[in-house]
Amino acid sequence: MAEDNTIYVGKKPVMSYVLAVVTQFNQGIPEVHLKARGRSISTAVDTTQIVKNRFIQTLQLKDIKLSTEELKSDDGTMTRVSSMSIVMTK
Amino acid sequence: MAEDNTIYVGKKPVMSYVLAVVTQFNQGIPEVHLKARGRSISTAVDTTQIVKNRFIQTLQLKDIKLSTEELKSDDGTMTRVSSMSIVMTK
Numbered sequence: 101m102a103e104d105n106t107i108y109v110g111k112k113p114v115m116s117y118v119l120a121v122v123t124q125f126n127q128g129i130p131e132v133h134l135k136a137r138g139r140s141i142s143t144a145v146d147t148t149q150i151v152k153n154r155f156i157q158t159l160q161l162k163d164i165k166l167s168t169e170e171l172k173s174d175d176g177t178m179t180r181v182s183s184m185s186i187v188m189t190k
Numbered sequence: 191m192a193e194d195n196t197i198y199v200g201k202k203p204v205m206s207y208v209l210a211v212v213t214q215f216n217q218g219i220p221e222v223h224l225k226a227r228g229r230s231i232s233t234a235v236d237t238t239q240i241v242k243n244r245f246i247q248t249l250q251l252k253d254i255k256l257s258t259e260e261l262k263s264d265d266g267t268m269t270r271v272s273s274m275s276i277v278m279t280k
Binding site: 139142146184 | 230236270
């Protein structure tokens with residue numbers, strides 16, 4: 101998987117991720133990946149729905165994977181966080 | 191799809207949904223469905239990961255669907271909300 105077609109969803113407003121996805125498809129990239137962790141998972145799902153309902157009606161969610169990532173906190177302990185990865189094609 | 195094997199994820203602590211899923215599987219139900227809307231989508235994903243990592247290592251996420259639901263607000267206007275539906279087997 102190439103890294104340059106991957107959009108990491110975080111705490112920005114959802115429309116900035118929608119714009120990023122639509123821009124990548126408009127540049128001719130056939131497959132765009134969305135990744136999110138923890139609370140941002142809901143934002144990633146919102147992103148797919150807004151892209152599909154308002155911009156690219158033919159959007160397909162080709163693959164959706166859920167997993168657990170281990171992150172090191174500031175105090176050195178490990179925390180587990182859920183993550184989601186979505187592959188979109190149009 | 192039978193409705194009695196569907197768990198609706200909302201604003202309770204995540205462990206109450208984990209317990210509900212594990213209980214259903216222990217009762218011999220072969221397929222448990224999780225549904226969530228909006229911000230609760232992250233909690234649904236957390237539920238699947240905790241069930242898999244701590245209770246049922248063989249858990250399979252057989253199907254994950256994302257969609258948009260229209261809800262009527264208190265003032266009568268329609269709002270769109272993202273929703274997620276997950277089918278789990280063990």
